[in-house]
Amino acid sequence: MGLLVLVTGGAGFVGSHTLVELLEAGHRVVVVDNCCNSARGQEAGQLPPALARVCTITGKTITAFHMVSLLDRDALAQVFAQHKIDVVIHFAALKAVGESVEKPLAYYSNNVTGTLTLLEVMNEAGVKRLVYSSSATVYGVPQYLPTDEQHPTGVGITNPYGHTKHICEQILRDLAATDKEWRVVLLRYFNPVGAHESGMIGEDPKGTPNNLLPYIAQVAVGKLDELLVYGGDYNTPDGTGVRDYIHVMDLASGHVAALDKLNSEDFQGAVAYNLGTGAGVSVLEMITAFTRASQKKIPYRVVGRREGDVATMVGSCVLAQQQLGWRASRDLHQMCVDAWCWQSQNPDGYA
Structure with a gap:
């Protein structure tokens, strides 16, 4: 029998796809989510639709779902009291960069305080794998490209969201350095x-999407009129921002690989791994690729630079290949095909 994995934020985009990979790998899952950024079940006691569809895709059941905020210490402690958790995968966080600039207190409270509360409850329950x-x-x-895990962190971060992730990383490093039981x-x-190739689960942003591909997809399906393209004069081949995109199912498989590494005999401390493809795609290249995949024309308008954006961000994923045995396998066309299918x-x- 596999591990019993507590997945925080499991009803979200990356979380729900990771549940598919965990269940198909033979693990059992307990999900904690306050559903502030994901659809809820229509009736009391009903699974959120993303989780119900995960069960349909895999033909397996979720051990338990708890509608709990990580800021609710007592409710979270009850979850650990009810289940003999082996390891935690922690997704639960607010993640919109622009919103974090507008609502910094909400981001620091949810992302940092929520993580601290989770770690304290885990520590008390003797669950020290994360x-x-x-x-x-x-x-x-970036000081150089592609960025690898040796690249400095915490320098030149341009938004509160990024700061919350850096702070939480430092907390976890300090914890693992102090208590050798933590991995x-x-x-x-x-x-x-x-999205999952079935089209049954995918990214479902509330309100106007903050990320490029779901925005393009909503233009294609007629929910939005046009795409606003930021940049136009960046030092990139076509003047628009270049990013490293990864298929969510490749990302999900990376979590299963990380879980295997975490439970290997030789693992210790806190270790960082990049998960990406190592290849850059510009905004205009993404529009072209999506047009080919969907056969839909994507109207767009270039509106100039957006404060805080960097021209290019591409990562090196060699360490994950070497130590996790993981590599992204799906190309840009597949990313667009599956996003459009969803x-x-x-x-x-x-809805």
């Missing part, structure tokens, strides 16, 4: 896109 959902934003403005994998994501079948998301 896979942490971090971000490439911890690298700030932590820090997974630094680049830009998750796409959006076209679910124009209003999980």
Whole structure:
């Protein structure tokens, strides 16, 4: 029998896709989510739709779902009292860069205080193994490309969201250095896109999307009129921002690989790994790729630079290949095909 994995934020985009990989790998899952950024079940006691669809995709059941905020210490402690948790994968966080600038207190409270509360409850329950959902934003403005895990972190971060991820990483490093029983994998994501190939689960942002591909998909399906392209004069091949995009199912498999590493006999401390493709894609290249995948014209307008953006962000994922045995396998076309499959079948998301 596999591990019993507590997944915080499991009803979200990356969380729900990771549940598919965990269940198919033979693990059992307990999900904690306050559903502040994901659809809830329509009736009391009903699973959120993303979780119900995960069960349909895998043909397996979720051990338990708890509608709990990480800021509610007592409720969180009850979850650990009810289940003999082996390891935690921690996704639960607010993640919109622009919103973090507008609402810094909400981001520091939810992301930092929520993580501290989780760690305190884990410590009291004797659960000291954690896979942490971090971000490439911890690298700030890149000093060199591609950024690898040796790149300085915490320097030149341009938004509160990035600062919360860097602070949490430092907390986890300090904890693992002080208590040798703690084992932590820090997974630094680049830009998750796409959806499960079935089209049953995918990214369902509340309000106007903050990320490029779901915005393009909503233009394609007719929910939004046009795409606003920031930049136009960056030092890139076509003047628009270049990013490292990764298919969400590749990202999900990276979490299972991290879990295996975490439970290997030789693992110790807190270790960071980049999860990306190592290849850069510009905004205009993404529009072209999505147009080919969907056969939909994407109207767009270039509106100039956006404060805090960097021209290019691409990562090196060699360490994950060497130590986790993991490599992204899905290309840009597949990312767009699967994103369109989800959006076209679910124009209003999980609503």
